[in-house]
Amino acid sequence: VKASANKRKFEKKVVRKETRSYQERLKEEINRDREEHGKKPFPQDKFDKEESKEIKESTTDPESGYYVKDERTKQFAYSFHAAADRNGFVLGTIVTPGNTHDSNMLEPLVDQVIENVAKPEAVAADAAYKTPAITNYLLKNEITPALPYTRPRTKEGFFRKHDYVYDEHFDCYLCPAGEILKYSTTNKEGYREYKSPKHICATCPLLSQCTESRDHQKVVTRHIWQACIEEADHLRHHEDVKPIYAKRKETIERVFADAKEKHGMRWTTLRGLKKLSMQAMLTFAAMNLKKLASWTWRAPKMA
Template sequence: MTNLVNPDGRWGFKNKRTPFFGYKAHASMDASGIVTSVQILSGNEHEGEHLPELLEQDVRKGHRFTSVVADKGYESIGNRNTIRNHGAKPEIPSRNAGILAKTRFRYRPRKDTFVCPGRKETSGKIPFKGGFLYHFSQTDCQNCPLKTACLGKKETRKRVYLSDRVRDSLQSQRSLRRALHDRKAIERTFGELKQWHGLRRARYRGKWRVAIQVYLTFLVLNAKRIVNLIQGRSSKPVPAS
């Protein structure tokens, strides 16, 4: 729906129960806490769909990165491939990673195998539809006392499918946890922007006017961060004067 007073604004959701009308500031940040690129999106646009554009902005500016950390909203095969094409590692939690915890088969990331309820490991894997199909030994399955409850009528051995994105996420869980912990810095940054710099509300009508407000606000924030880095201070938010 278009608002005649603010024609560029759109309805979006902060969460399932909290709608808002306006815009989104979509930003990337380096390890030092400096915001490197910013996009202005309408309220109904999904940030995850604009990740490739944000990375291209960083590349054009000469920024180099070895990994890209983002939350589940950015989780897609396209985004993962885009990050890899830039020579970086995607550090994005998978939406489906928790599903395996509810199954009877346990994945072992270090060995890249599954263990069944009968404590047998998979004997191999084959590529299958954007992932791998892991299979157990036919001999183990046929001699297993649990085969009646585990195998289908036409199955001679059990197979378990695991997509590439879930597999990547599980194999790098330890580093992913560290990366997501570091990612909280950008959440603190947005909290500072809203609390001390007035970015909770758009001051003007029209996307290009809002863009000026956002760019100037991030410019001030970066200036403060640079001063703190030069003086060796921590990254704690500093109230605006």
């Protein structure tokens, strides 16, 4: 939702990166994983080290966020995150600055729905929500993830991630040339690192398709919750899950389309998160009432 703010009037500020909702859970699992591999757990200060980022803050509406969609679309905006049921009724909503990534808001949004309505049997979302943290959260809460296929993001001419086969029993990867990439460490982002033998890779005929590193070493990473992503990919083909994902375009996508086209949610004249949250809740409440009215309305019988 475009904010009521001039995109040319801003100040550059350095701010602390926001803590993700799953951070504490991830810390515990990282240290447990390191101990299982014979590594020392990270000290607390390793995680507590403050990370900062530079942002553009509007002088007109400081609570909005600078949203960059592409080269042509750059503006101060707010993001409306919403959850709908199979019939298109909005069950919950959270408003954030436009520079907040969608994936950071699914967990608090589902928690809101669980608290106010009930625990859903499944959650259908687009590719932006297909992350290790989200799939882990859903499966841990016995909620079926209905998520789409995501194509590999590998450079043209290089082997893709699935060309390196993971051996769960020996906890290692096999490269296309048949060499073993052994476990090296688990970093503080939650990724295990598997590294190839440099002396063998240096003379490998497939090196140019494998890595551009100066030391000729290939590093493959695997998140400690990667099994949850793989389970979500497996469920994607299940006959019970396919129609759930197909419903997404008829429900939540329709909600946002109607909100923009019929309820003026392309832009706002209000400023501040509190006022925008009120606008979102009132708009979605009105849309729910309209749908309920259309369901209960009966055409008068002709005399």
